[in-house]
Amino acid sequence: xxxxxxxxxxxxxxxxxxxxxxxxxxxxxxxxxxxxxxxxxxxxxxxxxxxxxxxxxxxxxxxxxxxxxxxxxxxxxxxxxxxxxxxxxxxxxxxxxxxxxxxxxxxxxxxxxxxxxxxxxxxxxxxxxxxxxxxxxxxxxxxxxxxxxxxxxxxxxxxxxxxxxxxxxxxxxxxxxxxxxxxxxxxxxxxxxxxxxxxxxxxxxxxxxxxxxxxxxxxxxxxxxxxxxxxxxxxxxxxxxxxxxxxxxxxxxxxxxxxxxxxxxxxxxxxxxxxxxxxxxxxx
Amino acid sequence: xxxxxxxxxxxxxxxxxxxxxxxxxxxxxxxxxxxxxxxxxxxxxxxxxxxxxxxxxxxxxxxxxxxxxxxxxxxxxxxxxxxxxxxxxxxxxxxxxxxxxxxxxxxxxxxxxxxxxxxxxxxxxxxxxxxxxxxxxxxxxxxxxxxxxxxxxxxxxxxxxxxxxxx
Numbered sequence: 001x002x003x004x005x006x007x008x009x010x011x012x013x014x015x016x017x018x019x020x021x022x023x024x025x026x027x028x029x030x031x032x033x034x035x036x037x038x039x040x041x042x043x044x045x046x047x048x049x050x051x052x053x054x055x056x057x058x059x060x061x062x063x064x065x066x067x068x069x070x071x072x073x074x075x076x077x078x079x080x081x082x083x084x085x086x087x088x089x090x091x092x093x094x095x096x097x098x099x100x101x102x103x104x105x106x107x108x109x110x111x112x113x114x115x116x117x118x119x120x121x122x123x124x125x126x127x128x129x130x131x132x133x134x135x136x137x138x139x140x141x142x143x144x145x146x147x148x149x150x151x152x153x154x155x156x157x158x159x160x161x162x163x164x165x166x167x168x169x170x171x172x173x174x175x176x177x178x179x180x181x182x183x184x185x186x187x188x189x190x191x192x193x194x195x196x197x198x199x200x201x202x203x204x205x206x207x208x209x210x211x212x213x214x215x216x217x218x219x220x221x222x223x224x225x226x227x228x229x230x231x232x233x234x235x236x237x238x239x240x241x242x243x244x245x246x247x248x249x250x251x252x253x254x255x256x257x258x259x260x261x262x263x264x265x266x267x268x269x270x271x272x273x274x275x276x277x278x279x280x281x282x283x284x
Numbered sequence: 285x286x287x288x289x290x291x292x293x294x295x296x297x298x299x300x301x302x303x304x305x306x307x308x309x310x311x312x313x314x315x316x317x318x319x320x321x322x323x324x325x326x327x328x329x330x331x332x333x334x335x336x337x338x339x340x341x342x343x344x345x346x347x348x349x350x351x352x353x354x355x356x357x358x359x360x361x362x363x364x365x366x367x368x369x370x371x372x373x374x375x376x377x378x379x380x381x382x383x384x385x386x387x388x389x390x391x392x393x394x395x396x397x398x399x400x401x402x403x404x405x406x407x408x409x410x411x412x413x414x415x416x417x418x419x420x421x422x423x424x425x426x427x428x429x430x431x432x433x434x435x436x437x438x439x440x441x442x443x444x445x446x447x448x449x450x451x
Contacts, residue, residue: 001333005291008311008357031358038353039334042314051311055358080347104424106402107335109347110354191423 003041007050014060014140014169017052022142022165024050030167031055032076035103035111036119054167061169064088070135070174071095075167079108079116091175092133097184098125098200104192114168117153120160123194123220125184127154131225132200132217135173141166154224177213180204183282185275186219189262195219196263197271199251201230201279211235214247216276221255221268228254234280244277251276294357300325301369311357316340318356319366327367329397331426338425341398342366348405367397370404379445380404380438389438391430398425403439411447415440 011017021028029048040046061076066087083099116126130150155161186198198219214230230247237243252273257265297306307322319325331337333352340351343365370378390396406421418439
């Protein structure tokens with residue numbers, strides 16, 4: 001339960017960090033909050049050759065910037081800072097709805113939002129949120145920069161499309177359209193555990209209150225965050241209750257969960273339906 | 285067979301419980317081990333070493349973190365409070381510690397340092413918590429013998445004491 005040896009650097013600027021990551025190539029691994037990486041090291045499930053610690057880059061990477069258009073979260077902004085940001089949560093309430101379910105408050109004091117995205121755990125909340133809102137990440141490498149849409153970022157379980165030498169410097173969570181309500185629900189074996197199944201929903205209405213759009217993103221039931229458009233199911237059913245069940249049936253039929261020690265695939269599929277119905281009601 | 289290359293070491297200086305402390309350690313030294321082995325502050329307990337049990341919780345710049353999930357080298361120059369730093373210099377227990385004693389919130393005591401640091405920080409930000417908020421605050425700390433009822437009771441008792449002190 002002790003990490004294997006690794007080389008360590010704590011660059012003083014982002015430029016230095018990118019130069020170092022470029023030189024290290026596949027041997028380099030970024031250390032931000034470490035709340036996923038350090039357990040993997042402690043259990044010796046990962047053994048990166050060289051850790052590049054960005055915790056000293058608070059001034060360049062620690063900001064949470066909020067405009068009416070959305071929330072930009074710097075690579076070193078802790079979960080707790082985003083959760084506590086009234087402006088960020090005002091623009092996108094879904095951020096707090098999801099963040100309060102990320103592990104425990106003490107973990108959120110150290111863990112970072114961008115780190116959770118880069119870790120790309122299919123049972124993590126924030127990748128699903130980024131996909132649901134159609135966000136993106138700003139990816140820097142020595143001498144260049146690119147924007148990667150959420151839909152392209154996640155390549156598989158614990159795998160992103162990031163190349164060696166690249167660093168996500170910020171994540172962009174755009175605001176949702178007017179008259180959109182959201183909810184985030186999950187089922188865990190114990191409070192704060194990884195979700196057996198989780199769902200984020202966003203429901204948009206016209207000025208008369210009729211639903212014009214409904215989307216959901218799922219946690220722990222697919223290799224990468226699954227986003228479903230539930231609009232048709234929700235607007236064509238006969239009565240309001242039927243519509244919610246039609247959306248729930250669509251969700252249960254669309255997910256592709258696996259069995260593991262926490263739950264069977266069948267139970268996760270059942271939860272995807274039940275949580276979809278509950279979340280749609282919570283967001284109405 | 286040649287000797288393995290010695291692991292590079294780093295000078296780590298931090299402020300612990302108000303005083304400067306330093307040691308030279310490899311980068312992989314966890315803050316929990318740094319406190320216990322290098323600084324000989326064994327009040328911080330180590331349970332699971334992967335962030336689940338909460339025993340090793342210390343305050344990093346006044347906010348609780350898992351010391352088993354932080355490298356000592358990562359927090360050079362920062363301010364750390366361990367369970368040893370909660371009581372007054374003359375040994376008078378802090379309100380949270382006293383409430384634990386009065387409410388029988390510990391039996392074997394292994395998890396207690398983590399609870400004490402977590403609750404001390406929590407009450408700093410939430411002086412008048414509801415029972416549900418207190419439960420949420422300690423949800424990341426495992427106790428396997430006392431049971432949580434008395435720990436919740438102690439949390440609420442400590443909150444009351446702190447509020448009275450401030451009046």
